[in-house]
Amino acid sequence: MAVTQLVGAKIHRREDPRLITGHGHYIDDFTRQGAAYAAFVRSPFAHARIKRIDITDASKAPGVVGVFTARDFKGQLAGTHPAAPAFVAEKKYIPERFPIAEKEVCYQGEIVAAVLADSKAQAADAANLIQVEYDELPAVMDLEKALDAKSPKAHEGAADNISWDLTYTGPEVTEAAFKEADVVVKERILQNRLAPVPMEPRGVLAEYETYDKKLTIWMSSQNPHFIRLFVSGSMGLKESQVRVISPDVGGGFGSKISPYPEDYLVPALSRLSERPVKWIETRTESMQNATHGRGQFYDVEVAAKKDGTLLGMRMTQYLDVGAYCGTFSAFQACACLMAGGAYKWKGISARTIGILTNRVPTDPYRGAGRPEATHLVERMVDLVAGQLKLDPVAIRRKNFIQPKEFPYTQNFGLVVDSGDYEKSLDRALELAGYDELRKKQADLRKQGRYFGIGLSTWIELCGFGPSAATAPATGGIALVESAQVRVTPTGSVIVYTGTHAHGQGHETTFSQIVADQLGVPYESVELRHGDTAEGTSFGYGTYGSRSLAVGGVAVSKAVGKVIDKGKKLAAHMLEAAEEDIVFERGSFHVKGSPDKSKAFGEVAFASYGMNLPEGMEQGLEAVAYFDPPNLVWPFGAHVAVVEIDAETGHVQLEKYVAVDDCGNIINPMIVDGQIHGGVAQAIAQALYEEVVYDEETGQLKTGTLLDYSIPGIGEIPAMSLDHTVTPSPTNDLGVKGIGEAGTIAASAAVINAVCDALSPLGIKHVDMPASPDRLWNMMKGARK
Amino acid sequence: MEEASKQLGKFGEDAKVLAGGHSLIPLMRLRLAQPTALVDINGIKELDHIKEDGSKLRIGALTRHVTLQNSNVVKDKLPLLAEVAGEVGDNQVRNMGTIGGVVAHADAAGDYPTIALMLDAEIVTNRRTIAAKDFFTDIFTTPLEADEIVTEVVFPVANGPHKYIKFRRRLFDWAIVGAAAQKMNGGWRIGLTNVGSTPVRAKAVEEALQKGAKPEEAAQHASDGLDPAGDLRASPEYKKHLARVLTKRAINQAEGRQ
Incomplete structure (x- = not known):
């Protein structure tokens, strides 16, 4: 890396002025003309059979556009909730999961019905009018008891409650160690279940354009490209027909990586109603439904x-x-x-x-x-x-x-x-x-x-992570990272990364890296992320402390490609051999003759002009993927x-x-x-x-x-x-x-x-x- | 005031008075309260006052926590109340919440009811004056009629040794248990927060102190007759234990000992 000024410097986060003065753009700041609001009816029981759902009163409530139950979504959504192998390749039992329950609810908060209304309050009021009759079933709560063959099952009719049981290494690998031991210490260590509680709960705004068959989803996500993959598949759309935009995200802590039922249901409701549909999670819904940690x-x-x-x-x-x-x-x-x-x-x-x-x-x-x-x-x-x-x-x-x-x-x-x-x-x-x-x-x-x-x-x-380790662990897609660096004719730089920030400050740190490497002012570097319609064709999201170590390196690689092209062009402009061109602190010069130089901006401008070397195409931009070893x-x-x-x-x-x-x-x-x-x-x-x-x-x-x-x-x-x-x-x-x-x-x-x-x-x-x-x-x- | 009372009368039991709203609005958000009408009394300026009245301190029902916390009159005449006000919730709550609202809400986890009860304060309404000991009858339950509005809380002046200890997990939490000690007219007044369905005056402790018991001995009586409900933060046993420990500490700290 070149001698730098910005990398390593305590630069104030460029995100902060907008975020701490209330000028950020979170999901609830977006709406669409004519939007209807969704509210969901959720199971009050941890485990129950659904006997009957009476939507009569709710359907007649003021402002109600429609009331929907599992049946209505059957033709809209296909498949089950994706469960990646991660570190357990072979799972014994993955219960089928449709985004809305039809016959059985298996946790308190599981969705059983949806209401669409002209306003948020009308939707909430109407949801309260839906009468659901349940037959309560025994709830499986204790982990040890759940393993007992006689335990009730978390899903009716399941053989047991075991999703996986994997021995990485058996007792034989520690036999010698325990034989040699002077002391053996035993303990049972609990990990309390935690709720993620991002300051901004989740939210989805979806607009399906009936005639163009195009779907745009605004949502609070750590992982917009994966959401596009999952939702397009479930809705029978091509990925190219779906655009996911995740704007400023007010915290995630992991809870906004995976898809949720509402991520499918809200777009499906938009397609059903031919209206944009908005849903913002309440805090109680967040406590109930956002995936928990530990436990x-x-x-x-x-x-x-x-x-x-x-x-x-x-x-x-x-x-x-x-x-x-x-x-x-x-x-x-x-x-x-x-x-x-x-x-x-x-x-x-x-x-x-x-x-x-x-x-x-x-x-x-x-x-x-x-x-x-x-x-x-x-x-x-x-x-x-x-x-x-x-x-x-x-x-x-x-x-x-x-x-x-x-x-x-x-x-x-x-x-x-x-x-x-x-x-x-x-x-x-x-x-x-x-x-x-x-x-x-x-x-x-x-x-x-x-x-x-x-x-x-x-x-x-x-x-x-390395493709070799992560592709089998996710079910085929390797967790590499992509970046695109685009230099405009006047030498400003737009960087697209496939990661996405929910508080990490990528707009600042990634810009520091790029500004240093290109020798351009920090202010002329713009970082963009979170919109699947922009930048590279696929991004892998932000989780597992991966953004800098994978995404940042991809950005750096893309910058390297831009510099390489810049060298070729500078060599042409300076009438020198490409291998004699040195790029340093924003300037291309001929080795040994620092006076013979072209600034980065000059080269950028020239790249969109007519005087290019034989065979070179216009433009100064590059895409890179980084697969860490x-x-x-x-x-x-x-x-x-x-x-x-x-x-x-x-x-x-x-x-x-x-x-x-x-x-x-x-x-x-x-x-x-x-x-x-x-x-x-x-x-x-x-x-x-x-x-x-x-x-x-x-x-x-x-x-x-x-x-x-x-x-x-x-x-x-x-x-x-x-x-x-x-x-x-x-x-x-x-x-x-x-x-x-x-x-x-x-x-x-x-x-x-x-x-x-x-x-x-x-x-x-x-x-x-x-x-x-x-x-x-x-x-x-x-x-x- | 007349208009407010009339409106309340019109809607009956389903109407609620809106003062600071910091208990009512969260309950409404959770749909635990679903009043058909809210009567907003924030425009009744005469309810926002702090008046010295001989040996009494008259606090208007709409007086915000932040006002009590910073009032020189309160700090001078009843410093315990100023300290308690400063421990309510966080800044947002203290800027909006009112003493009348807390008293009328009658949550046993509220701090002012404890102070009102132990000091024999009076709750004044648009209709009558009710002694604090007759006011807090059960959890969230008072003798207030549907169209009755709390207008003032009247405390005795007491500026001797005092201390309120609010034991909680987080700075902005309700008390898991609170204990208040106030020296007054040569004796002690001891109050407890959140150890039952109403605030508690620990008379057995007061009497033991009167008879010359040391604080640590007297405080053993703080849990006499208590039957607190357990919750996520504390078992009944732990609450009774805290009542004893905090009472001892409140008395000691009131007198400048650690």
Whole structure:
């Protein structure tokens, strides 16, 4: 990479002025002339048979355009909800899923009828008038009981509740390790179910043009091209007839990757009614229907030597799939493949079981599988350290994969590209003042106070992904990325990327890269994304911390092609040989004669003119696809410091230190912002958030933000952040993803600190969320 | 006021008074409340006042939380009330929500009802004056008639040692449990929030303190007779435990101890 000014600079996000002053364009800011509004009737039961739907009163209600049930959509939509193999290629059972239920509802919130009306309020009022008679069926809620052959089934008539049961590596691979062990530590580790709660809920506006047979969908999505693929297929349209536009997206956290029933139903309603149709999700609908994250438990055993050498791990993931198999739900099984963390193991035995229940489906949620893996391994390492009376720092140092061992092939054959785990740990300990903290802890313990220090030396795999790994995992489409760079005659640059931002700041970072590489002003670079009618023919979306490490590199490759053409043209203009042309800081010049030069803008202008070299076509633009040779592997070390109120169980986060390594940094301010948000989201899981359903009836108890406790600014501490820089050898930019890092790292640090604080009481493990009532109960029990 | 009362009378039980709207509008959004008519009293300016009246402090029903929080008169005459107002919800809620609305809504998780009850405040309506102890009869239940509007809440002046501790998960949450302590006329007044269907005055604690018990001993009586319902945030046992712990802390902190 050339010497740069913009890459690495703390540039304010160019998105922010519009977004923070209310001038962004979110889905509810769009409408079409003559639009009708949709409202959906949803099942109040977790599991029931639909006996009868009476639409008489609703059909006669003011402003109603039509009332529709499953039958009406049968001729409109075909196929079932897509479920990608991801990390579980062979699934045992994927229940059929039509976007609207006909005979059976399998979770509270499943759609049973749709109303179209002239206004949103009329649609909502009329939906309330639809009478649905149900026969309630037993709800499958408990993961362990669901595995019992005698359990009721989440779907009537199913053979069992198992969506998948895959053993990656059997117990034989850890037999030697466990034989050699001085200690074996066992634990069951819960992963609380979480609701994604993007600030902007979902929404769909669809306009089907009857005579042209063209469909335009405006929606809040992380993944517009995949939505075009799925919806066109279901509606019997060609992809070329469908345009999906995803404007500013107010957060997604994974919940806007996969298609939802409304993504099919709203376009179908537009085709049925010959009117544009708009639907905006309410917050309660979002809590009920947006795919949840986590919702798992793990049974884990770790074998170690007396000196703290880790030997082997045996783990089983029990994953609540929910009522239907989510498009990427099996991706969460990557927790198994990542369970070894930053450490060397003789063997890891891993099995994943995906269990169907009568809850809303789970799907990737920020980190998806990797937070679970970090939490599991970092907890287990602390439990081993506790058993052996070793310092948590010492046991980590002893078992780290060492810098000279990269690229490192881990237990499941994945190749960790680069790392220096001790370096980030050292820096984190220094920032935290670790030795001082331990002294303070000793003093406070004498006073009967519960003060704890927790570490998380996390690693991550992201940047999906190499075609070889991802094409089989998605069912054929490799998760590469595309970009197009177009240079206008006056030298301004429009960049199209197949990724899409929902808060990441791509308009800023991608423009920084392009401006530097072309040597043009930052302001003359424009980034466009989210519209399938613009740019490359297919984009792969934003998730799995892939946008920069895959999409950014594709952009860089397209810029390279533009420069290559520019060199040819400049050689012609300067009457020099192409191989003698050097491009530097926005100027093409002849090697050794810097005076003989043409500015980038001059070359751009000339490219649209008449004086071109023999055989060259006009224009200056290029398309590139990037297929990364490997995943990228960020890492870091976090330290959380807590004090727990001995009387109330309240956890006060006293300090939070995060040292992260995402390779080369394009914009440090955006990287820090991602860490802040990610850590906050993991603190939320560790201490506050949990989706709660009634264990008998399957009723969602946390359907509002009053009951579902998202922490706010008052609950999140100021953080001390720093970075180490270990460039990735996987791509030319040397970058790794950072979008999920904070979330992957932090729950383990917080819970390790909580457990450390409570260790004088003999408490070894605490499940999430470590809420005050839970801790008070545990402390009371321990004191007895 | 007359017009408002007349309109309420016309629509009867199905009508609701709209003051700050910060409890009513969310209930309507969830369709838990579906009033056929809303009578907006925000235009009745005489309901927005803070008046000193000898040994009493008269607070107009439309007084917003933010006004109470920042009022020098309240800070001087009943600083506990100013502190409680500052702990209600977040800025948006405090800018809109009113004391009359909270009192008339009679949510046991509301903070003002606890203060009103423990200090023997009076609830004045367009028709009569009701003692706080007779006002909060059950959850969301008061003796207010369909066309009756709360106009004032009248507190005694009390500016001795005081403290309100609102135990919650998040800064802008309702209290899981709240405990208030106010020294007044040589004795203590102790109130509890969200430990039953109505606010609670912890008389057993007050009496124990009167007899010279230490705060930690007296506070053990804070849960006497309580039968709180459990919810997602706290079991009944935990709420009773919090009532004792927070009462002890409120008394200690009122007196400047930690």
